[in-house]
Structure formats: structure tokens, C-alpha cells
Amino acid sequence: MVSTKEVIVGIDMGGTSLRALVVNPQNEILAVEKTPTNVAQKPDGLIRDLAALAEDVVRAAGLRKSQLRAVSIGAPGAVDPEHGVVYHAPNLGWDAVPLGAKLGKLLRVPVFAENDVNVGLVGEHVLGAGRGAQDLVGIFAGTGIGGGIILQGQLYLGARGAAAEVGHMIVQVDGPLCGCGNHGCIEALASRTAMERDVRAAIRSGQKSCVLKLMEERGKERMTSSVLQRALRKNDPVMRKVMKRAQYYMGMLVASVVNMLDPECVVIGGGIAERLGESYVAPIRKTAYQNFLRRHDAERVKIVPGTLGDNAGPLGAVILARRRLQK
């Protein structure tokens, strides 16, 4: 039984959907709600959607709004967690939006905000694949590639809050153009977007592949993780080759990150890992181990798929909110 003011709502603000969980003090999920992200509207419209979603998920759990203690949001882009301001989120078209203050006014409870990748890593650290590690790196591969670092049990944000952008580590000088403007970032080589580009190029050059047919059958314009999984199951030669190369680059990235930070654990999360799990991570781990500078006890660095999937972000947001409320 949940008594008054005990539940917290965690929300992940994705580019395609908003996902909300309501969580009790034992970190049990009481209800989940999802709604599409309408990025065409102005920030105030999206903030109203977030307020409605928070109220919906509380209702779906059979609770009253008065039982809600706080709302905590994982938002894409540069977030100032101290003030709940989203500074730069190109996927949403947001710049300097005071999300915490505005949503707090609508819901009349404290609202916290943190970068979406950081909340995902906190979720995996406290409740998922990274449990027990003091030093942990998260690499989340999907449409793009994001990362987070926990050192001595605390999120490492960097001097300007801009740390852990592992997706933009350059692994191939003069490589393909990245969305950030540089060339050869891991995101431009191993994200789902990069893999789709390579699959399409291979098909254009005359190689046989079932990927476009799978996309058509499933009514998808993009190569989603489920399309990717189906193509691999069908042993599609183009998909296999493109995936193998992406895993190789991911392995080199993990090796570089480990050579620099020597964490106990690297969690590989995001849409691709969620779908493919160990079959995605195993070749990454193998390449990484082969490229550690110190190899004799490589296995002490665990390289594992995330275990919380889509719930990592909202659960991590709830955990961060609880820490902030205790301060």
C-alpha cells in the first residue's frame, strides 16, 4: 500500500516517444504510459503533454495526484540539472527551455531534469547490469551513440557538464561525416543510422539484401532495431557484414575508453543491445579485450549488455530525483 506523497514519476523524453513510469519507494514500477513526442509543437505544448502524461501514469497506477512526490525527466541534449534547464536539444528544437520550472508550475510538485543518457546509466548502475560497480561506463547505441561515466559511484559530468560524449570520439580520421560536423566519429560508423546508410549503399552497388523488403513489410521508413534483428536472423549477407564492421568499431571504442578510465564495468545499452543482447555485445567484448593495453587480466573489466531496456532512463531519473530530494 502506498501512503501519501511517496511515488515518483520518471519520464524519458525520446525523439519519437515520451515514456513514463510511476515508481514506489522500493523501486517497483506501478504503471507505465507512453505517448508519441510531438516535436512539431513549441516547447510549451510538449511540456503540457509531459504534464498530462505524468497525471495519466499516476491514474493508471490507481493513485491520486496528491500521492505524487516529484517528477524527474531524462531529456536529450545539454541539461543543467541544478536548474532543470534544457540548453540545447536539436532533436526537440529546444534551446534554453526551463523545463523543471515550467512543468513544476503545471503539476505543483518538484520537477528534476538530467541528460537522458546519464539517467539511463544511473538506472543500469543502481538496478541493472552495472550493480555493485564503483567505476562504470555506459555506451548507448541506437539512432546515435551516447555515453555516461560514473566514477567512485558518482556521475562524472566534467568541468562544463559536457563529458562522456563517447559517440563523438573519432575512431577513423577522414571517415564519414558525423551529424556533429566532424569526420569519423564512432556515431558516424556504428550507430543504427550509420549502419542503415551502409546497407543502402551496398544495395545500390548491386549487393543482394532483404533489408528494404523487411522495412516495407513492417511499414518502416527507417532501419529500426527490429528490422536489423530480422535481417540478421535471415542471415542477410549485407546486414551481417555491416553489423560486423559496426561491432568492430564499437570494440575499438570500448578498448580506448577502458585504456583511459579502467572501469570495472562497461554497460552497452540502447536500442540495438536491447534487441540483440549478448549476440551484439560478444564480438564487441572480444575486440575490446584484444586491444586493451593491459591484457593479462582483461576479463576483470566486465563488458555487458544493459538489462533494463527502455526502463533504464525513467528508473534512473527516479533515483536521481530521490537523491536530490534527500539533499
Ligand SMILES: [Zn+2]
Ligand atoms: Zn560526431
